[in-house]
Amino acid sequence: MTRISFETPARTSKDRRIRGRGAAGNPPNRFERLHLERDVWDDPDDPGARTQFLRDTSRSIIVRNDSPDVPFEFSLNPYRGCEHGCIYCYARPGHEYLGYSAGLDFETRILVKERAPELLRDKLSSPRWKPQALVISGVTDPYQPIERRLQLTRRCLQVLAECRHPVSVITKNRLVTRDVDLLARLAAWDAALVTLSITTLDEKLQRIMEPRTSSPALRLRAVEELAEAGVPVGVNIAPVIPGLTDEEIPRILQAAADAGARHAAYILVRLPHGVAELFVDWLERNLPGRKNKVLGRIREARGGKLYDPTWGKRMRGTGDFAETIGNLFEVARRRAGLLRRAPPLSTAAFRRPDRHGQMDLFGGAV
Numbered sequence: 001m002t003r004i005s006f007e008t009p010a011r012t013s014k015d016r017r018i019r020g021r022g023a024a025g026n027p028p029n030r031f032e033r034l035h036l037e038r039d040v041w042d043d044p045d046d047p048g049a050r051t052q053f054l055r056d057t058s059r060s061i062i063v064r065n066d067s068p069d070v071p072f073e074f075s076l077n078p079y080r081g082c083e084h085g086c087i088y089c090y091a092r093p094g095h096e097y098l099g100y101s102a103g104l105d106f107e108t109r110i111l112v113k114e115r116a117p118e119l120l121r122d123k124l125s126s127p128r129w130k131p132q133a134l135v136i137s138g139v140t141d142p143y144q145p146i147e148r149r150l151q152l153t154r155r156c157l158q159v160l161a162e163c164r165h166p167v168s169v170i171t172k173n174r175l176v177t178r179d180v181d182l183l184a185r186l187a188a189w190d191a192a193l194v195t196l197s198i199t200t201l202d203e204k205l206q207r208i209m210e211p212r213t214s215s216p217a218l219r220l221r222a223v224e225e226l227a228e229a230g231v232p233v234g235v236n237i238a239p240v241i242p243g244l245t246d247e248e249i250p251r252i253l254q255a256a257a258d259a260g261a262r263h264a265a266y267i268l269v270r271l272p273h274g275v276a277e278l279f280v281d282w283l284e285r286n287l288p289g290r291k292n293k294v295l296g297r298i299r300e301a302r303g304g305k306l307y308d309p310t311w312g313k314r315m316r317g318t319g320d321f322a323e324t325i326g327n328l329f330e331v332a333r334r335r336a337g338l339l340r341r342a343p344p345l346s347t348a349a350f351r352r353p354d355r356h357g358q359m360d361l362f363g364g365a366v
Helices: 092-098 104-108 116-125 152-163 174-187 203-209 216-228 246-259 275-286 291-301 319-336
Strands: 003-006 052-055 062-064 074-076 109-112 134-136 167-171 192-197 233-240 263-268
Touching: 092 104, 092 109, 092 275, 104 109, 116 152, 134 152, 152 174, 167 174, 174 192, 174 216, 192 216, 203 216, 203 275, 216 233, 216 246, 233 246, 233 319, 246 263, 246 319, 263 319, 275 291, 291 319
Parallel strands: 052 109, 074 134, 134 167, 167 192, 192 233, 233 263
Antiparallel strands: 003 052, 062 074
16 A cells, blocks of 8 residues: 555543544554554654555445345445544444454544545446435545545546436535535435434534534534425434433424424444444543433443344344433424435446546437
């Protein structure tokens, strides 16, 4: 991998908090036999304390999902790793397959798929590709801060808009509104949908839990701007954290509806592999008085564990408390007038490009 560039360094404080980061260190990689233990991350000249962007030389861009409880089959991820630094992110363990840690490495070692737009065009131009809804991105956020400069997500949307290919975008960043022109163009063909993830309306909590995401107010503003432009938009309360954010469900749904959202969903917090350790450490550093309550409620909804990966259970949990959260969401959703599911996307207008950027002769006029 080739290093592309660096960002402004982050400094640590005595209580092991690192400005702009969710994690405070790097737990061992479960696949590696050796581990470098660091006591501090306070050297501004140390690459370990700042974001590195690395070239990802992947030769394909569309990933197929075969999980029965994930509501989409194909997704596109321009980036691996995420600067947003959400402490609860279920995608963190994926970095371990690259030889990194699920902790700070996930937030500071960002792999960039520079050829994503070209790879996408090649895929859509293949006669073997059957048009169907793509999700951008389903794993790490397509509008994390580096997207402002690299514009990989926008360039992928340009390809999709040219082809009138349906796409569903999921993000925590208001930067999505930069691309409202492309999304509105696709929406005119019933081929675009955007979902804003809103975990809390408490900006103070958001800053320490999701340090480089847009504020709750800006996410709601993004909902409003997209709705005004005619782009179908919804919200995910993803994740709901028992004992910490579950009481906010009615307020979040009503605020989203007031901003113009059409549909809503939720996911119970998931803490696979090393994410559980990171989350417990985060509670100890930031909310020690809430730690026992939060962990107790999570275990109550996860069969006595911090995580249950069983399909059919991992998104919603089990038991009385998980059922209470589900009931609260349903009542609040109906009261706010939000749909349970997003509207379907259409492939009717799809026209296949060739690999040189020209449209298929039989695909209709450009």
